[in-house]
Amino acid sequence: MNLLITGVTIADPNSQFNQKTCDVRVEQGKITAIGNNLKPANQEEVFDGTGAILSPGFFDLNCSIGDPGFETKEDIETATKAAMSGGFTGLAVLPHTKPVVHSKGEVAYILNKAKGNLVQVLPIGAVSHDLEGKELAEMYDMKQSGAIAFSDGSKPITDDGFMSRALQYVKGFNGLMMVHPENKSIAGKSQINESKTSVLLGMKGVPALAEEMHISRDIFLATYHDAPLHISNITTAGSVALIKKAKKDGVKISCDVAAHYLVFTEELLNDFDSNYKVKPPLRGKSDIKALLNGLKDGTIDAVCSQHRPQEIEFKAVEFEIASYGIIALQTVLPLLIKAGLDAGQIAEKLSVNPRKLLNLPVPVIEENAEANFTVYHPAKEWEYNTTNNQSKSANSPLLNKKLTGKVQLVYNNKQLQAYG
Structure with missing residues (x-):
């Protein structure tokens, strides 16, 4: 055309x-x-x-699609429609499907099913078989078949030795690991940020320490192996400070933040709206300020959607048993504008840098x-509603706003x- x-x-x-x-x-x-x-x-x-x-077409570093296995949450067709509506021309999709994307067969399935789409859909392979953190997945074979990076999705890699071996292995073929920062032994089963809000709500809180200790470990391992490492979904001021220092020290580390962590604060949980239940949890205003400063000074490389579709039966329940996640592909841009990012910053953090991190061709307006x-x-202005929502799921606190x-x-x- x-x-x-x-x-x-x-x-x-x-x-x-x-x-x-x-x-x-x-x-x-x-x-x-x-x-x-x-x-x-x-x-x-x-x-x-x-x-x-x-702007060059947006590219999302952190998107969950239920295909294969969880198509009732989201399939490739609905995800790409939502992506287009949100301005995305490329998606990196996480491996927590069923079966898990842990071999070249699943990689080929996703690439073939999305072939010819306006939105380029690229699979991220699992680091461990079945995301169990015990046995290395077939990462080299997946890389050869078209996997662009490796991650266990929203599951943190808890075993230090396994993480060390995975980094060493991936470095051998210039792969990139993307990790979710959460020290499970400290976070426990807590579901919101540890703060005055968690005390007022009478709920156990996840301390910032759980995220920051995990990042500290990964910085040590990346330094030891001289291997590149990407930290997904950082949320705390301490995480920004740790990564800023690591970059200054020459560690090959990068990171991203989901758009909703730049706008939503933990006070929004006062009504126990499960659509605000995300992982990591929403933090405080001082954390948002640090995240925005980290974007401006280059500490944070990219912004992502952290798109996590969930069926209504997993969200319309009591807060403590509700599933984590927000559908976010169509709302990243408005949230970035609300957070105060200008057009140049949006292009850099949402179009250019995500592709650079994955060694993908970067579109240029020439x-x-x-x-x-x-x-x-x-x-x-526009209203996000059930009519123009392109996702199969509706777990967004921004619907009808x-x-x-x-x-x-x-x-x-x-x-x-x-x-x-």
Whole structure:
């Protein structure tokens, strides 16, 4: 499809047109012209980009899809529809499916099922067989088959020796491990942040220490093996400080934060709304401030969705037995805008850096480049509701609420999706 976008502002740190307002022409999947006062051609769709931002397509580092095995939560079709609506043209999907993505067969299944989609779906292979943290999965074979990284998803790797061996093994073929930071022996069965709020609610709290001790261990192991390591979903000020120091010391470490940890605080749990129950738990205002500073100074490399679909029967229950997670693909952009990130920061943390971390090609907004981009209006309001929710699940505290920041177009793989 041929397309002309007029008067749009480009946000791409790798483009010579960064921060410039231009017209952009796309023909047969390529950006063929960027300039001013471009004239519409025959059979060309024209989109008025006044006030809108054109960024390289968003890429999510941390997405859960139930396919295979848990398709009642989410399948590839619904996940990619939700991703498109949220501005994502690429997803890295976690291995906690059934069967677990722990061999080349599951990797091939996901790649084949998502083939030809506007949204590129790339599997993350498991570190351990069945996510049990005991036996190494077939990581090399999965890498050869198309796995882009390795993780046990939301399960922390608790055995220090196993973690050490996994890092050493993955380093041998330039793989990347992505780990969930949680010291289970300290966190126990607690489900909310340890603070005044947990005392007021009469619930046991998860101390920040549980996350920070786990990160400290992983920093020691990454240093010992001189191996790259990615920490997923950091949430505390102490975690930011630990990673900042490790980077300064030359450790090959990177990290991300989910968008909701930049906006939601633990006080939202006062009504025991299980849609705010996430793992790690929501923290305090001082943690949010540290996370935002970490994004600005480069300590935190990327923002992710931490999309975790759950059927209603796992959420519409008492808080203590409710499952963790929020559906988040369609709400990452509005939350980042609410948190105060500008267009340049959004492009860097949501488009460029996630792909760099995974050694994937980074789309660039330049003439003769393959077209892979997102157009969004940062000031446009919209209501997120059951009609426009593209996920199979509905476990979001933002449903039926007005949000600011709306995706208008996504383009990738010679396919265009437009939203009103």
